[in-house]
Amino acid sequence: MSTIYESDPTVVRAVERRVPEDQRVSVGVVDAAAAAGLDPANRARPLASFVDPDALEDLVGSGDDRAGSTTVEFHLWGHPVRVAGRTVRVGADPARPSP
Numbered sequence: 334m335s336t337i338y339e340s341d342p343t344v345v346r347a348v349e350r351r352v353p354e355d356q357r358v359s360v361g362v363v364d365a366a367a368a369a370g371l372d373p374a375n376r377a378r379p380l381a382s383f384v385d386p387d388a389l390e391d392l393v394g395s396g397d398d399r400a401g402s403t404t405v406e407f408h409l410w411g412h413p414v415r416v417a418g419r420t421v422r423v424g425a426d427p428a429r430p431s432p
Contacts, residue, residue: 347424358394359386369423
């Protein structure tokens with residue numbers, strides 16, 4: 334599996350959010366990215382070019398993993414994203430090195 338990074342000099346603040354039960358996790362990722370200071374509307378590549386939204390939903394958004402036992406990490410527009418259950422974190426986590 335190859336990793337594709339999109340360089341982005343934007344300095345973002347770390348944002349952690351719980352995705353509501355009636356919202357897809359992928360939508361929660363985009364919302365958290367926007368709250369962190371990344372404007373999804375100004376990006377050349379959509380979320381789906383970094384991670385499959387349906388696979389993300391199947392892995393962490395289903396009723397089987399609401400407790401967060403499965404974690405998915407990837408870079409979105411050059412910034413780390415961590416999804417554990419229905420909790421999304423965008424931006425650097427001082428307690429964890431960036432992948």
